[in-house]
Amino acid sequence: xxxxxxxxxxxxxxxxxxxxxxxxxxxxxxxxxxxxxxxxxxxxxxxxxxxxxxxxxxxxxxxxxxxxxxxxxxxxxxxxxxxxxxxxxxxxxxxxxxxxxxxxxxxxxxxxxxxxxxxxxxxxxxxxxxxxxxxxxxxxxxxxxxxxxxxxxxxxxxxxxxxxxxxxxxxxxxxxxxxxxxxxxxxxxxxxxxxxxxxxxxxxxxxxxxxxxxxxxxxxxxxxxxxxxxxxxxxxxxxxxxxxxxxxxxxxxxxxxxxxxxxxxxxxxxxxxxxxxxxxxxxxxxxxxxxxxxxxxxxxxxxxxxxxxxxxxxxxxxxxxxxxxxx
Amino acid sequence: xxxxxxxxxxxxxxxxxxxxxxxxxxxxxxxxxxxxxxxxxxxxxxxxxxxxxxxxxxxxxxxxxxxxxxxxxxxxxxxxxxxxxxxxxxxxxxxxxxxxxxxxxxxxxxxxxxxxxxxxxxxxxxxxxxxxxxxxxxxxxxxxxxxxxxxxxxxxxxxxxxxxxxxxxxxxxxxxxxxxxxxxxxxxxxxxxxxxxxxxxxxxxxxxxxxxxxxxxxxxxxxxxxxxxxxxxxxxxxxxxxxxxxxxxxxxxxxxxxxxxxxxxxxxxxxxxxxxxxxxxxxxxxxxxxxxxxxxxxxxxxxxxxxxxxxxxxxxxxxxxxxxxxxxxxxxxxxxxxxxxxxxxxxxxxxxxxxxxxxxxxxxxxxxxxxxxxxxxxxxxxxxxxxxxxxxxxxxxxxxxxxxxxxxxxxxx
Numbered sequence: 020x021x022x023x024x025x026x027x028x029x030x031x032x033x034x035x036x037x038x039x040x041x042x043x044x045x046x047x048x049x050x051x052x053x054x055x056x057x058x059x060x061x062x063x064x065x066x067x068x069x070x071x072x073x074x075x076x077x078x079x080x081x082x083x084x085x086x087x088x089x090x091x092x093x094x095x096x097x098x099x100x101x102x103x104x105x106x107x108x109x110x111x112x113x114x115x116x117x118x119x120x121x122x123x124x125x126x127x128x129x130x131x132x133x134x135x136x137x138x139x140x141x142x143x144x145x146x147x148x149x150x151x152x153x154x155x156x157x158x159x160x161x162x163x164x165x166x167x168x169x170x171x172x173x174x175x176x177x178x179x180x181x182x183x184x185x186x187x188x189x190x191x192x193x194x195x196x197x198x199x200x201x202x203x204x205x206x207x208x209x210x211x212x213x214x215x216x217x218x219x220x221x222x223x224x225x226x227x228x229x230x231x232x233x234x235x236x237x238x239x240x241x242x243x244x245x246x247x248x249x250x251x252x253x254x255x256x257x258x259x260x261x262x263x264x265x266x267x268x269x270x271x272x273x274x275x276x277x278x279x280x281x282x283x284x285x286x287x288x289x290x291x292x293x294x295x296x297x298x299x300x301x302x303x304x305x306x307x308x309x310x311x312x313x314x315x316x317x318x319x320x321x322x323x324x325x326x327x328x329x330x331x332x333x334x335x336x337x338x339x340x341x342x343x344x345x346x
Numbered sequence: 347x348x349x350x351x352x353x354x355x356x357x358x359x360x361x362x363x364x365x366x367x368x369x370x371x372x373x374x375x376x377x378x379x380x381x382x383x384x385x386x387x388x389x390x391x392x393x394x395x396x397x398x399x400x401x402x403x404x405x406x407x408x409x410x411x412x413x414x415x416x417x418x419x420x421x422x423x424x425x426x427x428x429x430x431x432x433x434x435x436x437x438x439x440x441x442x443x444x445x446x447x448x449x450x451x452x453x454x455x456x457x458x459x460x461x462x463x464x465x466x467x468x469x470x471x472x473x474x475x476x477x478x479x480x481x482x483x484x485x486x487x488x489x490x491x492x493x494x495x496x497x498x499x500x501x502x503x504x505x506x507x508x509x510x511x512x513x514x515x516x517x518x519x520x521x522x523x524x525x526x527x528x529x530x531x532x533x534x535x536x537x538x539x540x541x542x543x544x545x546x547x548x549x550x551x552x553x554x555x556x557x558x559x560x561x562x563x564x565x566x567x568x569x570x571x572x573x574x575x576x577x578x579x580x581x582x583x584x585x586x587x588x589x590x591x592x593x594x595x596x597x598x599x600x601x602x603x604x605x606x607x608x609x610x611x612x613x614x615x616x617x618x619x620x621x622x623x624x625x626x627x628x629x630x631x632x633x634x635x636x637x638x639x640x641x642x643x644x645x646x647x648x649x650x651x652x653x654x655x656x657x658x659x660x661x662x663x664x665x666x667x668x669x670x671x672x673x674x675x676x677x678x679x680x681x682x683x684x685x686x687x688x689x690x691x692x693x694x695x696x697x698x699x700x701x702x703x704x705x706x707x708x709x710x711x712x713x714x715x716x717x718x719x720x721x722x723x724x725x726x727x728x729x730x731x732x733x734x735x736x737x738x739x740x741x742x743x744x745x746x747x748x749x750x751x752x753x754x755x756x757x758x759x
Binding site (some may be wrong): 035 | 348356358359369375378379383386389390392393394405411412418420749
């Protein structure tokens with residue numbers, strides 16, 4: 020396993036930038052799970068803000084919190100998990116040119132579950148409409164999660180949500196939580212819902228439903244599940260995406276802890292498994308999560324969050340990524 | 347691009363498990379108020395370091411970022427509890443935990459940590475960063491604030507006043523004190539003083555001004571009296587609500603210039619202090635029931651008193667005191683009346699006092715004095731029979747708004 024992919028990216032001529040949202044809009048709590056998308060000439064990133072700080076006592080766990088080694092520290096007078104999203108426009112040097120909170124007020128309804136807002140939204144443009152698509156869990160009293168399309172636009176000097184579509188799960192209407200569907204950028208309204216074995220679904224915004232359009236039986240023996248992360252992008256005749264794997268465990272004091280790992284996965288155009296890279300960490304954190312992969316000139320842009328507290332964007336040249344995948 | 351942040355980020359990428367590198371990346375994130383990000387790296391620093399002092403400082407910084415974010419007291423305390431055992435002979439942790447306990451109104455705990463920290467010798471080594479411990483006055487500050495809750499009202503004011511004169515404090519500590527004083531109904535306004543270096547800028551000069559090194563009143567009331575009366579020596583005053591005999595006292599300077607008079611205050615400790623430190627006398631009396639005729643008979647005044655100060659708390663009491671003044675027997679050349687309008691905007695005390703004094707023939711020459719442009723707390727009056735027309739014109743400043751006392755007292759370009 021590679022524990023510091025970013026170092027190798029920098030050594031091969033790449034670059035990294037932190038994605039900062041001014042604390043006046045966030046109270047300085049977590050910025051995470053950014054999703055980069057190349058929109059014509061623009062480099063756009065959806066950045067998730069959460070109203071907690073992730074406290075994660077790593078390594079020898081000398082300093083757990085009052086609860087345990089891993090805890091989401093909200094304000095003590097607000098136990099709800101609130102997400103708001105920010106749309107950032109980046110310069111070619113990956114610095115933030117502008118960042119706007121996405122105004123969802125026209126479509127918001129009173130939440131009835133305590134995970135509030137659209138979580139882990141992937142950013143893309145389909146049918147000439149810019150969307151973030153993530154999971155929302157605040158519309159039922161049991162926290163049932165469904166993927167929602169949130170159409171957004173730059174209007175009146177800001178960014179506004181102008182339509183919202185909640186998509187039912189395919190096959191099993193009773194499924195508890197649908198999340199981390201990976202948008203296939205060159206196939207509008209198609210997502211990879213499961214990665215091992217692969218299942219591709221298509222969403223219908225008119226009927227608010229989805230259906231499975233491809234399901235493989237070809238399971239790749241793996242230690243852990245492959246869970247959805249980034250966009251799925253067309254690269255040299257194949258599809259490539261980032262997935263994550265998770266270890267959950269309870270420490271000696273029976274407190275929960277976890278580690279996340281990342282991989283690149285390559286499929287061919289018929290969704291046959293081609294290759295999985297070795298597991299890696301971006302920057303040696305127990306928890307890292309990427310919601311964005313884009314091709315930009317000869318480079319890949321990868322956006323990821325570290326410990327749910329910080330968001331980064333990474334530029335890596337394609338030769339490096341290719342060679343890393345095939346190491 | 348934030349070059350400093352970028353530099354520390356790249357340092358981190360090339361040495362992710364270096365505690366010091368993590369610490370300084372945390373500092374960079376904290377500088378731009380990305381507190382969650384700074385938490386990640388301070389915590390990594392503490393986890394990875396073998397250096398107890400660095401772990402201690404990282405935990406203090408973690409506590410600080412929780413405090414800056416607000417609403418995470420439990421986590422702030424957790425960090426401080428982890429910090430103190432790492433360096434139990436250093437004061438910073440005790441101060442920060444006392445501050446935290448006091449903010450959550452756990453005053454006994456605050457005092458305990460204050461006393462524990464106060465007894466420690468000054469550490470030989472300094473920390474890498476400013477963790478917000480004001481070593482000159484930190485523990486004294488905390489003691490004052492806990493003092494009220496443990497020992498009550500009477501002695502708190504004098505302690506605060508002394509403290510403010512003794513130290514130059516940060517905005518944070520000043521704000522805490524102001525809020526505290528207002529919460530416990532001890533009206534407090536930041537003080538501003540005259541020193542000889544400002545002589546050329548004084549609004550109106552007066553005889554003997556060159557002999558005055560400094561004043562004592564909180565908002566130049568003593569200088570205003572002298573300005574109105576052209577530096578009169580050997581005057582007579584009645585001081586209602588004398589407070590501390592020196593700090594922010596309106597008659598100390600007058601006494602130094604030969605004035606005599608009588609002062610009253612409800613606070614026995616302050617009155618005792620007054621009588622030990624001053625030549626003139628003070629009495630423990632309730633301003634709302636005092637017999638001012640008898641009090642004035644004990645002075646040399648026949649029917650004219652040179653200065654009357656009326657300053658009690660709350661403003662209602664100040665007005666009640668004013669109503670008891672024997673205006674038919676005595677005239678007062680200069681009056682300063684503290685209406686505390688900013689805390690008392692609906693009570694009508696300011697309006698009522700103005701109606702009363704105007705009817706009695708007094709002239710309002712300076713209205714709505716404030717030391718911070720926001721809080722109108724006092725009006726200044728004179729009896730026109732005792733002030734020359736020219737001087738009256740020079741000292742008069744009536745506006746529709748609050749008057750910053752520095753703007754009034756000095757001629758600025």
